[in-house]
Amino acid sequence: MLCTVAASDDANHKYLPHRLACFFFLVKQLQLNIIPEGISAEEKEERRRLWWNAYIIDKHSSFSFNMRPTLAESECRFIYRPCRDDLWDSDGDFVDDEPERTQGLSYEVLSLDWCGIFVPLAAILSDLLEYHYLLQHPTLGTKTDLLAVLRKTLEQNMTTFDKSVRVLHDRTRRASQTGTSAGISVMVWDAGQLHDPDSEFPSEPKLLLYAWHMMHCMYTLLYGKLDPVDIFQDTDWLLSNDFLLAAEHADKCTKVTAQILRMDPKLHCCYRLFGTYFLHSSFIFLVLARKLRQSADDYILNSCRTYLRTLEAFASTVNIKYQKTFARVLQDTITKCVEAQNQQQLHPDGAQTDPAPVDDWLDPEILNYRWTAGHNGLWNGEMGRHTEAKKRKL
Structure with missing residues (x-):
């Protein structure tokens, strides 16, 4: 029951x-990662699925609220990965197939379903969070050789995820084409993008699209920063090759986001758990638009508009303040850029009013959402307060 708890307002x-x-x-307390003897195969599988869902939620909530994870990877060493969803959801008697299972964590996708896809992604996210904690460590954060090795390891693990998804999906596609796998939707890969030519079974494409967006967002986190203010203020990073790598994956995030809005306009598939990734993947374009102003091209502004539509869809589905706040900031950014471009067209000789300060988007509301030490990401003291109470306080 607690796995289904979600914030709706x-x-x-x-x-x-x-x-x-x-x-x-x-x-x-329930020690769900330890399978006791003498219980049925169905009870064993239920404990496994509860544990791995808790693992996914733990890593995501740690990312969302800038906290250290609670469940350690060492606690996952001796528990098998869940079976495929179609086996668990079938009406027949559940048969335990432990000898064929993978034990503990891995970065390889073994099945194109919820746990098969998101357990490896949660493991990658957990490693990314540890990497960023080390970057902030007063002594270990200065060990460039150590950090370089860790980053290389993360890249290898993410490549393992990428390749396994492609291989497994291509195998599934071939099986569906030969008629040996009924009820599985068909998607094809095209230059890193996903397309869905078959809408008869839309659930699998949606799930993979969300996962594909998350993977590219994690690349932006690997090469970039967690905190939007740090992104804005770190000029050295904005001029580095890491920024180009992060921007490349942010671009892919934008393209996948557009497809998600087309296939799942209300974001019902994963809105409870993965809204944080859409937000983080928009930070780079938000910063670029604010810094470039009248020089921001249509590509940057259109990317901002895509994320604005996404945040508006989140705000209509889940009534939470931070989504509305960031949507307002994106809209304000787009408006200021368009106004600056119009002024430049009206006054090409430069005789125009002075532009607003480039950092005026860092208003107090945005500063509530930080991913640095002493801050809690998307959770802060303003959450849940009524407007009337805020007015009385002022």
């Missing part, structure tokens, strides 16, 4: 970290 979002703390306490 500010009042619930305010207490979500506390509910998660209770949830992870129960998971540890």
